[in-house]
Amino acid sequence: MSNHSSQGLRKDEHIVIVGASLAGLRAAEALRRRDFAGQITIVGDEKYAPYDRPPLSKHVLTGHLPIEHTPLAMLEDVRATWILGVAATALDVEQRQLSLSNGERLHFDQLLIATGTRARPWPEERGGKLDGVFLIRDRDDSQQLRERLARKPGRVLIAGGGFIGCEVASVCRELDLEVTLVERGPTPLYGALGSSMGSIVARLQQQHGVDLRTRTTVESFEGDAAGRLCRARLSDGSVVEIDVAIVALGALHNTEWLQGSGLAADERGLVCDTYSRVLDAQGQVVEGIFTAGDVARWPQHLCDGDLIAVEHWGNAVDQAENAAGNMLSAETDYRAYKHIPAFWSSQFGINIKAVGLPNRGDEVMVTQGSVERYRFVAAYGRQGRIIAAVSFDQGRWLEAYNTLIEEGATYPPQLAAADQPENMQSQPAGFPAMARHA
Amino acid sequence: MTQKSKIDFKQILDHSHIANPYPLYAQFRETPVALQEDGSYLVSTYNEVVSLLHDPRISSDMRKSDAQKRFMQQAKQKREEMIAQGQQVEEPEEIVPAFIFQDPPNHDRLRRIVTSQLTPERVENMSSHIEQIVKEHLDKHAQGGQIDIVDDLAYPLPVTVICQLLGVPREDEAQFHAWAEPLASVLDPGQVQTEEQQKQIMQAGRQMREYMGQLLQKLKAQPGDNLLSGMMAADDIDGAMSPRELISTAVLLLIAGHETTVNLITNGTLAMLRSPELLERLRQDPELIITYVEELLRYDPPVHFRTRTALADIQIAGTTIPQGATIILVLASGSHDGQRFERSEELIPDRQGNEHLGFGSGLHYCVGAPLARVEAHIALGEISRRLIEPKLALDPPPYRDNAALRGPRHLPVNFKGLRS
Numbered sequence: 001m002s003n004h005s006s007q008g009l010r011k012d013e014h015i016v017i018v019g020a021s022l023a024g025l026r027a028a029e030a031l032r033r034r035d036f037a038g039q040i041t042i043v044g045d046e047k048y049a050p051y052d053r054p055p056l057s058k059h060v061l062t063g064h065l066p067i068e069h070t071p072l073a074m075l076e077d078v079r080a081t082w083i084l085g086v087a088a089t090a091l092d093v094e095q096r097q098l099s100l101s102n103g104e105r106l107h108f109d110q111l112l113i114a115t116g117t118r119a120r121p122w123p124e125e126r127g128g129k130l131d132g133v134f135l136i137r138d139r140d141d142s143q144q145l146r147e148r149l150a151r152k153p154g155r156v157l158i159a160g161g162g163f164i165g166c167e168v169a170s171v172c173r174e175l176d177l178e179v180t181l182v183e184r185g186p187t188p189l190y191g192a193l194g195s196s197m198g199s200i201v202a203r204l205q206q207q208h209g210v211d212l213r214t215r216t217t218v219e220s221f222e223g224d225a226a227g228r229l230c231r232a233r234l235s236d237g238s239v240v241e242i243d244v245a246i247v248a249l250g251a252l253h254n255t256e257w258l259q260g261s262g263l264a265a266d267e268r269g270l271v272c273d274t275y276s277r278v279l280d281a282q283g284q285v286v287e288g289i290f291t292a293g294d295v296a297r298w299p300q301h302l303c304d305g306d307l308i309a310v311e312h313w314g315n316a317v318d319q320a321e322n323a324a325g326n327m328l329s330a331e332t333d334y335r336a337y338k339h340i341p342a343f344w345s346s347q348f349g350i351n352i353k354a355v356g357l358p359n360r361g362d363e364v365m366v367t368q369g370s371v372e373r374y375r376f377v378a379a380y381g382r383q384g385r386i387i388a389a390v391s392f393d394q395g396r397w398l399e400a401y402n403t404l405i406e407e408g409a410t411y412p413p414q415l416a417a418a419d420q421p422e423n424m425q426s427q428p429a430g431f432p433a434m435a436r437h438a
Numbered sequence: 439m440t441q442k443s444k445i446d447f448k449q450i451l452d453h454s455h456i457a458n459p460y461p462l463y464a465q466f467r468e469t470p471v472a473l474q475e476d477g478s479y480l481v482s483t484y485n486e487v488v489s490l491l492h493d494p495r496i497s498s499d500m501r502k503s504d505a506q507k508r509f510m511q512q513a514k515q516k517r518e519e520m521i522a523q524g525q526q527v528e529e530p531e532e533i534v535p536a537f538i539f540q541d542p543p544n545h546d547r548l549r550r551i552v553t554s555q556l557t558p559e560r561v562e563n564m565s566s567h568i569e570q571i572v573k574e575h576l577d578k579h580a581q582g583g584q585i586d587i588v589d590d591l592a593y594p595l596p597v598t599v600i601c602q603l604l605g606v607p608r609e610d611e612a613q614f615h616a617w618a619e620p621l622a623s624v625l626d627p628g629q630v631q632t633e634e635q636q637k638q639i640m641q642a643g644r645q646m647r648e649y650m651g652q653l654l655q656k657l658k659a660q661p662g663d664n665l666l667s668g669m670m671a672a673d674d675i676d677g678a679m680s681p682r683e684l685i686s687t688a689v690l691l692l693i694a695g696h697e698t699t700v701n702l703i704t705n706g707t708l709a710m711l712r713s714p715e716l717l718e719r720l721r722q723d724p725e726l727i728i729t730y731v732e733e734l735l736r737y738d739p740p741v742h743f744r745t746r747t748a749l750a751d752i753q754i755a756g757t758t759i760p761q762g763a764t765i766i767l768v769l770a771s772g773s774h775d776g777q778r779f780e781r782s783e784e785l786i787p788d789r790q791g792n793e794h795l796g797f798g799s800g801l802h803y804c805v806g807a808p809l810a811r812v813e814a815h816i817a818l819g820e821i822s823r824r825l826i827e828p829k830l831a832l833d834p835p836p837y838r839d840n841a842a843l844r845g846p847r848h849l850p851v852n853f854k855g856l857r858s
Contacts, residue, residue: 368494369543373675377494396801400493407753416749416761417494418502418541 008037009328016098016106017080018088019114020044021053022072023293023316027112029076030324040080041106043098045087046138054313056142057164058346061171063150067143088115091261093286109288110327113258113270113278114320116294117251117311122159127221132229133245136164145246149175153243156180157232159218161188163345165248166201170347173208180211180240182218182232185432191250193354193390195430196364197378200371200392201347208348213238221245251311253295263289269297269309274336276323290327292319301338302387302405303360312343340402344395350374353395356388356405358429365426368417369394376421377401380429381411445472447480447766450743450841451628457834459742459841460783463771470755476505478745478764479757484775484795486755487767491800496746496765498802499541503747504762531644534682536690538802545801547676548683552691552805555668556603561808564599568816571595576824582855584831586848587821592703593696596813600695603809604688605657605664613649617642618696621689625744625842643689650685665691691806699810701740701845706731706818708849709738709785711830716787720822727822730787731814735773735796737785742770742844744798769795770844828853 015031017024020042028040044050051070059065083100090099091111098106119137122128132153134145149156149172156172158165161183172179181188187198188205205212219233232240255265263286264271264279270291271279276298278289293316299305322337329335344353358364361380369376369392377397380388386409389401404413412426445466449455455462466472466482474480481487490496500506513530520527537548575591585591601611620642623629654666661667666688669679679687710717720726745766752759759765773794776782797804804810821828831850838847 375543396492397494400489400495403489414750415495418497418499418749419494419543 008035011037013038013109014107015040015110015112015327016108017042017112017114018098019112019116019293019295020046020082020084021050021114021116021293021316022313023114023116023320024112025050025072025074025078025320026317027114027292027320027324028078028080029074030321031328032076032078034325034328036328038109040078041083041108042078042080043083043086043088043100043106045085045101047085048139049082049084051139053137056139057136057167058171060139060142061146061149061168062174063146067139067146070139087257089257091258091263093262093280093289096288111289112320112323112327113289113291113295114293114316115254115257117253119247120249120252122221122247122249126219127223127229127245128247129227130221130223130229130245131227132223132243133221133247135247136168137251145244148244149177153177155240155242156244156246157182157218157240157242158246158248159232160248160250161185161190161212161214162248162250163189163192163343165246166205166347167345168246168248169205169210170208173210173348178211179209180213180242181205182213182216182234184215184217186214186430188212188214190430191359191432193358194361194364194380194428196427197358197390198430200374204348204350204374218245251294253309255295268307270295271297271307274299274301274338275326275334276319276337277326288327290323292316292323298337300357302340302357303382308357310339310341312341314342315339340405342398342402350392351395352390352392353398354388354390355398355402356380356386358388358390359431361387361429361431363411363426364429365412365424366421367413367415367424368397368419368421370419370421379404379411379413381426384411385409386411386413445469445474445480445482447474447478448628450768451626453837453839453841456837456839456841456844459770459844460774463768463774464783466768466771467775471757471759473757474766476764478505478766479748479759480766480768481754482768482771482775483755484772484778487769487772487795488799489754490746490752490765490767491798491802493752495748495750495752497541497749498539498545498746499535500539500745500747501535502749502762503764505764506747507762532682533643533647534680534686536686538690542801543676547674548679548687549801549805551669551672551674551679552665552687554672554674555665556805556809558808560603560665561812564603564809565812565816567602568595568599568813569820571598572817572820576820576856579853580856582826582853584850584852585825586850587707588700588704588846588848591817591821592700592707592849595703595817596695596699596810599809599813600692603665603695604691605662605666606653606692610649610653614646614692614696617646618693619838619840621646621693622697622843623840626840627745628841629839646689646692647685650688651681654681654684654688694806697840697843698740698806699813701843702731702734702810702814703817704846704849705738705740706734706814707821707851708830708833708835708846709734710818710822711828711851712833713785716785717822717828719787720819724819724823726787727815727819729789729792731811731818732792732794732796733785733787733789734814736779736789736792736794737773739770739773739794739796740843740845741796741798743768743842744802769798824857825851826854826857 050072087101088098119135155178157180169181187195188201189198217235222231253269258265272291276290277285294311297307297309300308318339326334342355358380363381366378375393377391377394470483470486472480579585620639657667748759748763774782797807829852835846835849
């Protein structure tokens, strides 16, 4: 397959990328940057060219960033055929063929699967179709919600206190809207950061006037005769009068279309090896098919090669780069994917950043700064090693923690930092038992 | 393994290398982290310097270093002995270290107050003044002949600018000349050896602080649109600046304004007069000055090294720097690291991806960087544009003693006149 010519590599090869978002675009760019001279086709089920999702739950909702300004910068002329507004519906590994929702079939020599995730929907029978119930995943969702919030509705309810839920709660308070946040766990960000850090976020939210209801879930949304949302029934028996509800209950991996393909795909994601090559249901490598981004489940070196899917921006970029590089390499030159996850969020004026795998931590300890001021760094430990760190408005230190994580430095860390708190104490990180097997 | 090798920091301090320390740095980089005879560690490679500058385990507070603790202990003993002998001994003055010699969180508070006043707008508003000052200084030499770039432009310009920004009356500027140089010499351990020098530094410090205290009193009664008035009035969530903090911050900004930009402008003039081709390019393409100044900050920067203290044992580049050790970060060597910069020993005026260490990196990144850039852009732009047939009268020029804040003492240039 490999042939070098003065015009570039592999002129006669056709690489298809399924998924036209961050990972898909960055992969196409990486292929061209590495001199791939063949054909690239990018299939995406949304009608839009690749756009940036992080602002959808932040600046787009506040109105600071017009939705038209969200497209991703094209860093490279990818010279691709774009098939947008069309979903891949099936994969025939044997025939190297994709079926598309428009009825067409697409042949490929190599394939990159970057179909990502979608927002977990709210069941229709519990009010999911009412006017005023929103999800946030794509630009239409965000645009519609923006328009609704700009009309100064009455109370907004957010179901789910993960990052998206917390960010939207922050936006609502910034827009001076009444907001109720309903979270199943004991604190916001329970699944992402654990209840120890989560309780700090809870205090932050309460100080900003969020009506926080923890250990509570929404039973149902109810509407008026015209189908307009008007109240939510909660698991504690209370009823909240609301105009808008935002469902932020996490993401589902877009793998249904791979049923019957023989690949190791299920609701947890699509399994690949450390070179981003997908595996079949028997655990065998499938030649020429790679995956990257939110949908990929890969062996993470920080936790003994356990398979994890990392639904963060940085992972989409780095893994796309890894997959693209390996697609154009001989097997002997494959590079292993050794990514240390990192993510950020901004809420209530605080920039939260993390590196590593917080939800793999057993314990956590504030190592620098002041919790009271919401300016601090905390390190997570797992079996005596530092596995993650999170910072509140102190992102400047995370590079150093990243190095400690890479080196497998001991936990509790011996930093003796100038701004370490007086009574440093390691505490249970407080994660739900479920989060342990991501 | 730790190596006690030929990498010897004292060589930097030795004046014989001052005109061109870069070959020495190249030797240093063969051992990225090198233990010195006195127990300190010399760090010379880009990645290691950057990583330490971003590490929470290092401190900028000299009081935390073993060497400084020993020194303070000795000084205390000596005082006690003198008292025991019935001698009159002055109580040592309690000095608040300036924020570059402090750590978070107090450093952050002080720096926030400074940056809240040293705003982009304030810097931008200075640019027409800077143009005016440069013009005035150059116009004095309309007939050509000889100009000393240091005394006639590179030194007075930043001094006037920083005084104006801070709110120091221009007529008081001259007093600072005598104070600034001894105070800046504390950054170069090679220079502070005799008791006489120590005394001189202490005295300069005391006088400058006294002056500042009085000036602050005046500004308190009559605030103006300047940094000192702004810092005095500024509030911060963690508390305003105390009078002592105000004084040490003001002294720091004044010294920084006196002793750094002068070298950037002088080094920049030296480099362009050494290369007729470069000078011509700058004349043809005035926009090139932007990347040229960045390249200067990499290639021949005003600040060559800074020291830190390890707060914990730090493993780096196969060595463990023990807690309490002094770490010498040779920024100028990091900026010449061939692993990081292609053709690292060449001056490439349009270099891309130039993340030099000329202003440091991390939380102590030079707070005056935007001001230094504006001054250098304007001064170097005008020197290249206006001087007709400029030639170095002396190459290499004589250098000042300070190896940390390194630059020529004089840079005499012969030229035939000025373009308008």
